[in-house]
Amino acid sequence: xxxxxxxxxxxxxxxGNDKSIKCEQNLGHDTMYWYKQDSKKFLKIMFSYxxxxxxxxxxxxxxxxxxxxxxxxxxxxxxxxxxxxxxxxFCASSLRDGEGYEQYFGxxxxxxxx
Amino acid sequence: AQSxxxxxDQVNVAEGNPLTVKCTYSxxxxxxxxxxxxxxxxxxxxxxxxxxxxxxxxxxxxFEAEFNKSQTSFHLKKPSALVSDSALYFxxxxxxxxxxxxxxxxxxxxxxxxx
Numbered sequence: 544x545x546x547x548x549x550x551x552x553x554x555x556x557x558x559g560n561d562k563s564i565k566c567e568q569n570l571g572h573d574t575m576y577w578y579k580q581d582s583k584k585f586l587k588i589m590f591s592y593x594x595x596x597x598x599x600x601x602x603x604x605x606x607x608x609x610x611x612x613x614x615x616x617x618x619x620x621x622x623x624x625x626x627x628x629x630x631x632x633f634c635a636s637s638l639r640d641g642e643g644y645e646q647y648f649g650x651x652x653x654x655x656x657x
Numbered sequence: 658a659q660s661x662x663x664x665x666d667q668v669n670v671a672e673g674n675p676l677t678v679k680c681t682y683s684x685x686x687x688x689x690x691x692x693x694x695x696x697x698x699x700x701x702x703x704x705x706x707x708x709x710x711x712x713x714x715x716x717x718x719x720f721e722a723e724f725n726k727s728q729t730s731f732h733l734k735k736p737s738a739l740v741s742d743s744a745l746y747f748x749x750x751x752x753x754x755x756x757x758x759x760x761x762x763x764x765x766x767x768x769x770x771x772x
Contacts, residue, residue: 547700574758584745586701586762598757633700639758643689643708643751646760648700 546570547649549634555655556624564619564652566634574598574639575617576646577609580631592617593639621654629656659684661750663763670738671771678733678766680748687753690731691760692722695745704746707731718742738770 547568556562568575576599577589591599592611606622617634634649660683670676682688689708693701705716707724715721722733731748748763 576758584695584765586747586765588759591757591759593758599759635701637758639756643706643753644758645691645703645706646758647703648693650700651698 547634547636547647549632549649549652551652552650553653553655555657557657558624558626560624561620561622562624562654563621564632564634564654566617566619566649568615568634568636568647568649570636570647572636572638572647573614574637575611575614576635576637577617577619578633578635578648580633580651582630586633590617590619598639624654624656626656629654659750659752659761661748661761661763663746663748663766665766666764667767667769669769669771672740673737676735676738676742676768676770678746678748678768680731680733680763681729682731682748682750683729684750684752684761685754688729688731689751689753690722690724691749692716692720692731692733693747693749693762695747695765697744701747704733738768740770740772743768743770 574593576591580586590609595611608620611617631651635646637646638644662681691706692704695701712724749760
């Protein structure tokens with residue numbers, strides 16, 4: 544009964560390749576997020592979708608493209624991978640509201656670009 | 658601009674002693690404040706939050722945090738530390754006027770509890 548799941552857990556690929564990470568939540572939430580955690584463990588939001596609508600789009604290279612086919616899924620596609628893209632990518636979900644609902648995180652996808 | 662500061666990269670305590678992990682924030686309007694814990698090679702787990710009301714909030718695993726508006730702080734505390742509490746702790750904030758749910762995270766504090 545995993546709440547937020549991501550696939551794959553590990554991803555090793557070469558520079559210039561294109562790869563995707565998938566995320567699914569079964570919590571009934573309407574908002575999903577992508578975060579990047581760098582080697583120093585710093586966590587930064589990249590994107591957020593609410594009911595398939597993009598609501599947060601931080602300063603992220605155009606090579607990163609999120610897609611949300613429905614409110615339970617949020618995928619991240621990365622084109623022309625670079626060494627600096629190596630990081631752990633976390634998906635999260637929550638209810639969007641004015642009451643401050645907490646976000647629930649997936650286990651992460653460790654991307655290594657060689 | 659919203660920001661969160663965790664002034665200590667690492668906190669070391671002996672098992673059984675009280676622990677405090679510090680967090681200060683800057684946000685427009687009223688803050689929504691959160692603490693998360695990350696164990697090695699795992700995702701973040703929600704511990705507790707302050708939205709409104711009582712300044713002392715209680716959360717999972719015996720943790721609590723005190724909201725102090727005048728000092729813009731939200732320190733995480735536990736009366737008696739366990740070795741299993743050793744992990745990376747993140748404080749996060751969003752403004753109550755934000756309609757996107759965007760959280761700003763601190764840089765994280767590693768808690769080391771020694772037996």
